[in-house]
Every structure is written in C-alpha cells, then in structure tokens.
Amino acid sequence: MTWGIYWMFYHCPDCGKKFKSGADMITEPTFGRCPVCNAEGVLIGESKEGYPADAEDYEDTAEY
Amino acid sequence: MSKKTIITVATTGAWPKKENNPNVPMTPAEISEDVYACWKAGAAVAHLHMRDDNGNGTMSADKFRETVELLRKNHPECDIILNLTTSGDLNATDETRQMHLKELRPEMGSYDCGSMNWLHSGLFINHPKFLEELGKNMQEWGVKPEIEAFDPGMIANAAYYLKKGVLKAPLHFQFCMGCANGIPGSMKNLVFMKETMDQLCPGSTWSTFGVGHSAMEIMYGAIAMGGHIRVGMEDNVMYAKGQLAESNVQFVERAARAIREFGREVATPDEAREILGLKK
Numbered sequence: 001m002t003w004g005i006y007w008m009f010y011h012c013p014d015c016g017k018k019f020k021s022g023a024d025m026i027t028e029p030t031f032g033r034c035p036v037c038n039a040e041g042v043l044i045g046e047s048k049e050g051y052p053a054d055a056e057d058y059e060d061t062a063e064y
Numbered sequence: 065m066s067k068k069t070i071i072t073v074a075t076t077g078a079w080p081k082k083e084n085n086p087n088v089p090m091t092p093a094e095i096s097e098d099v100y101a102c103w104k105a106g107a108a109v110a111h112l113h114m115r116d117d118n119g120n121g122t123m124s125a126d127k128f129r130e131t132v133e134l135l136r137k138n139h140p141e142c143d144i145i146l147n148l149t150t151s152g153d154l155n156a157t158d159e160t161r162q163m164h165l166k167e168l169r170p171e172m173g174s175y176d177c178g179s180m181n182w183l184h185s186g187l188f189i190n191h192p193k194f195l196e197e198l199g200k201n202m203q204e205w206g207v208k209p210e211i212e213a214f215d216p217g218m219i220a221n222a223a224y225y226l227k228k229g230v231l232k233a234p235l236h237f238q239f240c241m242g243c244a245n246g247i248p249g250s251m252k253n254l255v256f257m258k259e260t261m262d263q264l265c266p267g268s269t270w271s272t273f274g275v276g277h278s279a280m281e282i283m284y285g286a287i288a289m290g291g292h293i294r295v296g297m298e299d300n301v302m303y304a305k306g307q308l309a310e311s312n313v314q315f316v317e318r319a320a321r322a323i324r325e326f327g328r329e330v331a332t333p334d335e336a337r338e339i340l341g342l343k344k
Contacts, residue, residue, distance in 0.1 A: 001151040001212075001297050002120075003079040005276035006183060006244035024190065024242035024249055024276040038212075040275070047244075048185040060276045060305065 008032065009052055010041025021056040030061045066339060069323045070292035071237075072109040072271055073102040077298025078121030085308050090115045092127055098133035098312050102296075103144040105313045106320040108336035109172065111147040111210070113298065123156040128164040143333045145342065147172035147210055150198065154186060158194045164212060165207050171342050173202060174238070175209035176227070176259035177218040181245045188222050195221075195272035197231035208342055210271075212238045214246035216260045223264040235265050236340055239272035241282050249278025251285045258289060267275050269340060275299045283319065287326050292339075295319045 006023035012034035019041060021031045032041050045052050052058065080088045089098040092114075097108045103205050114127035127149055135142060148170045150161045165173050175198060182188040202209050209231060211222050225231040239257045242249030247257065254272060261268055271292035274282030279300050287292045295315035303309040303318075320330045331339060 001078050001149060001174070001188070002074075002083070002240060002243050002275050003077070003183060004299070004301065022276050024274070024278055027248050027250065046184070048183055053270075062305075063242045 006047045007051075007055070008043060008047075009045040009050070009055065009058055010034075011044055012025050012037060012039050013042050014039040018054075018058045019061050020055070021061045029033065030063065033061065035059055036062050066290070068335050068339060069287060069328050070109060070331045070336045070339060071316055071323070072097070072147065072269065072294040073107040073312050073316055073317050074111040074113075074273070074294055074296035074298035075099060075102070076115065077296075078113050078115045078149075080297055080301045081119050083131070084312045085297060087309060087311050088297050088301065089312070090119055092131040092134055094307070096138065099135055099144060100139045100142050100315045101311070101313045101326050103142050103333075105316040106330045107144060107316045108331050108333045109147050111149065111174065111294065111296075113152045121153045123150075123160045123164070125160070125164040128168060131138060132168055132170075136319050144304060145172060145333050145336055145340075146170040147174065149174045151176050151188070151190075154182065154188060155211075158191075158197065160270040161194070162198060162201055165202065165205055170204055171337075172210050172340075173207045174198065174212050175202070175231075176212045176214075177221045178214070180214055183244055185328055193227065196228075197207050198224055199319045203232055206343075208236065208340060210236055210238050212240050213257065214240045214243055216247065218261045219257065219264055226265060231263070233267060234341055235268040237261055237265075237268055237270040240275070241272060242275040242278040248275035249276075249282050251281060254282060254285050258291070263320045266324055272298050279344060284322060286326060287323055291333075293319055300313070
C-alpha cells in the first residue's frame with residue numbers, strides 16, 4: 001500500500017512565491033526553499049492539514 | 065543474473081481518486097480490463113487493491129472476487145500473476161485482511177513486514193500477531209508473500225520471521241521507496257536496501273518502485289542492478305512532471321522499453337513464476 005506524494009506547502013518570506021516540496025525529496029537541498037530566491041519557506045500547510053485550495057498554483061521545488 | 069525483468073503493475077492502490085487522475089481504474093470492471101491491457105503490454109504481475117462504491121480503499125472480499133471473476137471470464141487467455149493486497153484499508157480487521165486470500169487463493173499477496181506512521185497523521189499497523197498468522201496462513205493457502213519493505217528494519221523483521229518459519233525461503237521483496245515515513249527514494253538507499261536483503265535473507269528476489277519524484281531513478285536503477293520493477297497509478301498518478309498518466313498501460317510500456325533498451329528482456333508470467341518459485 002502506498003499513498004502518493006506527501007506535500008508540504010510554503011510561501012517565500014522574501015518574494016511571496018508559492019511553492020511545494022514532496023516528502024519523498026526531503027533529502028534534497030532544494031526542499032522547502034524558494035525556487036526563485038532560495039530563501040527558506042514559511043510552511044503554510046501540508047497533505048494532512050491546511051491543504052491549500054489553490055494547491056495547483058504551487059511550484060514543485062523538485063528538479064526531477 | 066537472469067536476463068529477465070518482471071514488471072508488476074499496481075493499478076489502483078488505496079489513495080488516488082478520479083479527482084487526482086480520471087484514468088485511475090476503480091471498479092471491478094475497470095480494474096479487470098486494466099489488468100488485461102497491462103498484461104498485453106508486458107506486465108507479468110498485477111498487484112490489486114479494491115475500492116468501495118465511494119472510491120475509498122476496501123478489503124471487501126466481494127470486490128476482489130468480482131474483479132478476479134471478470135478477468136477470468138472475459139479474458140481466459142490472460143495468465144498474469146495476481147498479487148492481492150492485504151493492506152487496502154487502515155480500518156480493516158486482521159480477518160478481513162486475509163479472507164480474500166483464503167477464498168480466492170491468488171498466487172501472491174502482499175505482506176507488509178512492520179508497522180509505521182502513516183502520512184504523518186495515523187498508524188499503519190501490522191501487529192506481530194497478525195504477521196505471524198498471515199505468514200502461516202499464506203503458506204497453508206499456497207499464496208506467496210510479497211514482502212513490502214518501507215525501510216531496512218522491515219527486511220530485518222522478515223529475516224526474523226524466516227528464522228521462525230513464519231516465512232519460507234526464497235523470499236520475494238518489494239522495496240517501497242519514497243513513501244512518507246519510509247526510506248527516501250534514491251540510488252544510494254536502493255543499494256543499501258538490496259545489500260541489507262542480501263546480508264539478512266540471501267537468495268531472495270526483489271522488486272522496487274519509487275513514489276513520486278524518484279520513480280524514474282528507482283526504475284532505471286533496479287533494471288541496472290538486476291532487480292524487478294513495479295509501476296502504476298498506485299504509486300504515481302503523474303507520468304512525468306506536470307503530465308498526468310493516461311493509463312497504467314502507459315507506465316508498463318515505458319518500463320518495457322527501458323528494460324529492452326538496457327539489453328534485458330521482459331519476463332512473461334510463466335518466466336516470472338519460474339523466477340519467483342511459483343507453481344501455476
């Protein structure tokens with residue numbers, strides 16, 4: 001049994017960008033950091049609670 | 065090293081719904097047709113979960129029975145190996161997690177070899193009492209366990225059950241990489257999982273998949289390391305970044321291409337039976 005990507009959603013405190021990081025990429029240095037200015041994001045929600053209604057607008061920080 | 069690579073397709077799982085991807089098969093009719101299409105594309109094993117009428121994961125023996133019967137009735141030539149989950153609903157009882165195995169006697173069933181936190185919010189319980197009972201029952205019913213290991217400790221747990229006789233060698237593992245609360249999906253971790261298995265349970269076979277972003281890395285890594293691979297919408301509803309999967313067949317076809325491009329061959333169901341030590 002698996003359950004897909006566990007998301008953590010962030011706002012950038014510097015530029016305001018909305019972005020998300022998948023828990024499967026938690027070892028990556030880009031995890032939780034703004035893809036534009038590299039600032040550490042402010043956590044605003046995650047898969048279990050606070051899932052944003054506009055989740056599709058959040059950019060994935062994974063580079064694949 | 066055998067030149068054959070087994071493709072397992074995990075069509076449905078317990079979590080993705082049509083709102084996540086409209087192409088996820090949910091009903092017995094959809095799942096059975098999807099299994100058939102994936103078999104034609106090269107899948108040798110189908111790992112199946114069921115959904116209730118609201119789309120939630122269920123261990124309903126009726127749903128499993130209906131799916132298997134539809135597949136056998138509509139496509140009698142399909143010799144795919146059926147691997148039925150025992151972990152399709154976190155609220156299922158120890159009994160309902162096994163009833164369908166007893167009745168339907170699939171060639172394989174999943175065996176989640178330890179408990180863990182689930183989605184940072186709940187518990188995925190596999191009590192020692194349940195694992196001992198399930199292991200013994202699967203031996204009695206002729207169902208080969210596919211040991212799902214979400215971290216190296218679960219491999220050690222399998223070694224313990226092997227020593228106790230609850231599990232019987234040769235074991236077959238499914239390394240579940242990149243799940244929340246499990247081992248992250250990376251080549252380094254995949255190598256560590258395999259080395260742990262080789263040390264603790266030598267002679268075992270193994271397959272793997274990466275949830276989410278690590279899907280491709282783990283798939284290619286497994287092919288290169290001589291393992292087997294699992295694909296499908298249980299683990300990934302995205303085919304690539306920003307691209308929803310069109311079907312499970314799409315995943316199977318990509319896996320088959322990767323295997324052949326590497327210079328290996330896609331195992332047929334009968335070849336998979338030989339590799340896994342199954343009796344048809």
